[in-house]
Amino acid sequence: MDRRAFIKAGSIGGAALAAPSIAGASTLKWKMTTAFPPGQPFYSTGPGSLSDFTDRVRAMSNGRLDIQVYNGGELVPAFEGFDAVRQGIVEMNGWVSYFGAGKVPAAQFFGAVPFGMSTQGQNAWFYIGDGIKLWNEVYEPLGLVAMPIGATGVQMTGWFNKEINSLEDMKGLRLRIPGLAARAYDRIGVDVKLLPGGEIFPALERGVIDAAEWVGPAQDKILGLNKAAKYYYTTGWHEPTTVTELAINKAAWETLDEELQSIVTNAAAACNLISHSWGEANNAAALKEFAATGTELRTLPTEVVEALRVEMAAVYEEMGASDPLFKKVMDNYFAFKAEHDVWATASEEVWHSQLRDS
Numbered sequence: 001m002d003r004r005a006f007i008k009a010g011s012i013g014g015a016a017l018a019a020p021s022i023a024g025a026s027t028l029k030w031k032m033t034t035a036f037p038p039g040q041p042f043y044s045t046g047p048g049s050l051s052d053f054t055d056r057v058r059a060m061s062n063g064r065l066d067i068q069v070y071n072g073g074e075l076v077p078a079f080e081g082f083d084a085v086r087q088g089i090v091e092m093n094g095w096v097s098y099f100g101a102g103k104v105p106a107a108q109f110f111g112a113v114p115f116g117m118s119t120q121g122q123n124a125w126f127y128i129g130d131g132i133k134l135w136n137e138v139y140e141p142l143g144l145v146a147m148p149i150g151a152t153g154v155q156m157t158g159w160f161n162k163e164i165n166s167l168e169d170m171k172g173l174r175l176r177i178p179g180l181a182a183r184a185y186d187r188i189g190v191d192v193k194l195l196p197g198g199e200i201f202p203a204l205e206r207g208v209i210d211a212a213e214w215v216g217p218a219q220d221k222i223l224g225l226n227k228a229a230k231y232y233y234t235t236g237w238h239e240p241t242t243v244t245e246l247a248i249n250k251a252a253w254e255t256l257d258e259e260l261q262s263i264v265t266n267a268a269a270a271c272n273l274i275s276h277s278w279g280e281a282n283n284a285a286a287l288k289e290f291a292a293t294g295t296e297l298r299t300l301p302t303e304v305v306e307a308l309r310v311e312m313a314a315v316y317e318e319m320g321a322s323d324p325l326f327k328k329v330m331d332n333y334f335a336f337k338a339e340h341d342v343w344a345t346a347s348e349e350v351w352h353s354q355l356r357d358s
Contacts, residue, residue, distance in 0.1 A: 028260075030067045030252070033081030035095035037198035038071040041278065042150065042219055043094075043244070048275025050094045053149055053246075056267040065260050067092065078196035082247060086142055091252040094149060097245045098179030099194075105319060106326040109333050110135045110146070112155075112239040114181045114312045116333070118348070119151045119241040119276055121340040127269075129336045134329050143250045149268040150244030150275040154236035157300050158213030159204065159220070159229035167303050176200055176212035180315060181238035187311040188304075197223065204228040215242070216279055217286035231296045237305055244275070 034050055036043035045051055054067040070090075072078030081093035082100050097104070097111035109116075110131065117125065125131040126148055135146045158177070164170065171189035182192040193209055203209045205228040212229075214220050226232070246268050253261070291297055320327035 027063055028065050028256075030065065030091040031075070032067050032069050032092035032094060033072075033075055033084055033090050034069065034093065035072050035078045035081060035099055035196060037196070037223075038074070040071075040197065040219065040222055041282075042152070042215070042275050043197075044069075044071050047278045048150060048271045048273070050149070050244075050271075052274070053267050053271045056270060057263055060263045060267060061260060065256070065263070069094075072196055072198060078198070085144060085247050085249050088249055088251065091249050093247045094244055095247075096178070096242055097146075101179060104138060104142070105323055106138050106329045107135070107245075108180050109329045110138075110148075110243060110245060112179050112181070112242040113333065114179075114184060114238045115309060116240050117337050117340060118344070119153050120348075121337060121344065122151070122241050122243060123148070123272070124340060125333065125336045130332050131336075134332060138325060138329065139247070140250075145248045145250050145253045147246050147265060147268050148243045148272045149246040151272055152215050152219075152239070152242040153276050153279050154216070155239040155242055156213065156216055156220070157233035157235060157238070158211055159225045160211040160231040160233060161204070161207075161229045162210070163231055163296070163298065164233065164304065165301060167301075167307050170304060173211055174209040176203065176209050177238070179238070180312070181308075183315045184238075184308045184311040187314070188307050201225060201228055213238070216283050217290065218279060218282035221286045221289070226290050226293070226295050230294070231298055232290060233298045233300050235300050235305060237300075237308060241276075243272075 051069050057065050076084050079099050084090045085093045097107040139146050174191045176193045176195045178194050186192050200212045201223050204212050320330050
């Protein structure tokens, strides 16, 4: 196996493979901004995080590509890293594409899709279907290259300071929620807000907002959201999985040789898998801790979920009618989902049903 093929083979499950030293090879110093607060497992630190990604790239390239991470607000404001990459101020940005919904509506399908696919289905669409190809088609006019670098799995509906028993209880509720789901919430009378992660706790604690969703138990615990609201709701209708986006300035990307491009791609794929695994490994303990310390665990009423399903369908139809690129990505996504659902129904759905009955 020659050296380049060996690097391409990579390592997803364990430590990154270090490349042999290259005499005279120069070091590229890159900068990555993120939308996430410092010290946040999954996003900023630990297995599968953006810092894990940069460590893997550094090790696999034997230091040829050295990427410095700047968390939300450290170099630019949390939601301005995307534009910083477009302008060539930094080479990379890590966030979720729905934070830029106003700039590129179609890109939201690469972040979180209400009533969409699970992590398994989303990754199948990315890596085997047309997902990543469409992602780069959407970003081509912006001078960007993109790929998945993290996946949360199913998210929680969020933290509420009052119990939700009916659709009427949602009206006027001030809820922090990003992305396509915010449009459906708005249509049932919710007052939707978009806040960076670092601003959620103080806003919820001080009553600036009445409810907020972030990710899942393990990440929500780090933000201390269980200390700011009593009721913790599931279902993950709004984000069956949420994908962290790695956006790269295309001009900078094209300066990398084939080997470095392969290293970046493989390190991102590794973190996409490992970040999801981190959540799966840690969410149960956090959920049990919440239940033991006074959090009221609830399921969003069926009446509310069904109303959101109706409104979400209308949102998709309206946005597809007004934006051909949005419609192109949407149609491809849901065609893939329809095919994947056949297998998911025969496998995961049956297995979960049997598990609940056992």
